[in-house]
Amino acid sequence: MRRLILSMAGLFFLFVICSLAMAANTAQQTVTFEVSAINEISTSGNPGNLVVDAATAGSQPVADADNTTTWAVTTNGSNKKMTGAIDTVMPANTTLQVNLGAPTGGSSSGNVTLLATAANLVTGISTVVQSGLSITYTLSATVAAGVVSQAQRTVTLTLTDGP
């Protein structure tokens, strides 16, 4: 009789388990988000003309500067840097410099002479969204440059990997 009762109890337990197991069914779906690397910069436009046309007697000509433009950056990366280069070297005895303001967490290199090869302008840029960052161009020339006719240079600013 004990065996019979145990069997009945076992079957009842099985029934309860089956009832619970069958009371709810499930279906599954997957939601996936792929976040790509985002490294975007922009500038507000072109600076005004830079003209060196004045000097104090006994000194080199006075440099001309322009700070009418700004730059903006959005990156979800880390340890990025801004570099700058010009498409063609400057005439002899003239220098074009640029000074980029750094976004939060970054470090500006200050006034950097632009060459045909890229130079670091801002380093240590990580995960930032910022706009209205300053850009200052400075054109300087020595008297040895003589009279230089008006010319244009294309400045390429690049956000790239690096310390």
Added chain:
Amino acid sequence: MGWSRSSTTPLIIILGRIFFLTVPFLLFLTKAKSIDISATGGWSEIVNETDLASGAGSDLVATYESPVNATSMSISNTLDENDNWRLDVRRVDSGGWHGNFTLSVRRTSDGNGEGSVSGGLSYIEITTMDSQFFSGAGNRTAIDLQYKLTGMSVSVSPSNYSTTIVFTVVDIP
């Protein structure tokens, strides 16, 4: 005093026979009564620079919505159009889900069939615990669902983030 062996044994045996005959029938009924659920679709989204609110210097758009029919769900094998059920939803993060994300779901169609559905027309957050989504009765097919994700920003590192949404249909007695 007390029951004698000769008088109780036949009763136990009779009860036992009734029990053994009844349990398989009950199991059959239970199985016959189980409600089935199926779902097709899902949602996959790529977030890149085109999702910046206004280009460089702006953050990513924080909220994303799937198509209104990202998931099509069907409820079947109910007893009849009065067989009530409830749909619960939760998510299972198998790894790679970002803590800033809030995922929600809502029902965007009633589907078709002899039964009925109610509730779930507003977004509810999908957490790791079961939450009641909507309810209904009877068989329904092609119930459309839409998802919404909030909490996206550039502070979310480039990577793949995935979670599994588990829908559970519960038979309501």
